[in-house]
Amino acid sequence: MNRPAPRCATVLYAISATCAAIGALLWVRGQTPPPRVYGAFLAADGYTPSAWKVWSPAVPEEHLGLYLIAAGLVLAVAARLFFVRRD
Numbered sequence: 001m002n003r004p005a006p007r008c009a010t011v012l013y014a015i016s017a018t019c020a021a022i023g024a025l026l027w028v029r030g031q032t033p034p035p036r037v038y039g040a041f042l043a044a045d046g047y048t049p050s051a052w053k054v055w056s057p058a059v060p061e062e063h064l065g066l067y068l069i070a071a072g073l074v075l076a077v078a079a080r081l082f083f084v085r086r087d
Contacts, residue, residue: 009079012079016072016075016076020076023065023066023068024065026068027069030062
């Protein structure tokens with residue numbers, strides 16, 4: 001009979017999913033080109049490029065995104081293996 005997953009497994013899966021989601025958003029943000037300027041009109045209405053960096057200038061956002069996606073996947077697999085072995 002299948003027992004429900006322990007609460008700590010649920011927490012680890014939630015952390016894993018959060019890492020992967022944030023990583024995907026950062027990767028997409030690093031892949032999108034800045035909007036074009038047509039004369040005095042900015043293509044994206046009200047878009048202002050942010051000077052705020054998510055991470056160190058040495059690590060581009062798309063790399064950080066990939067690292068977070070990988071960390072999320074590794075954490076999910078490790079949690080799955082640990083809790084399956086424990087049963």
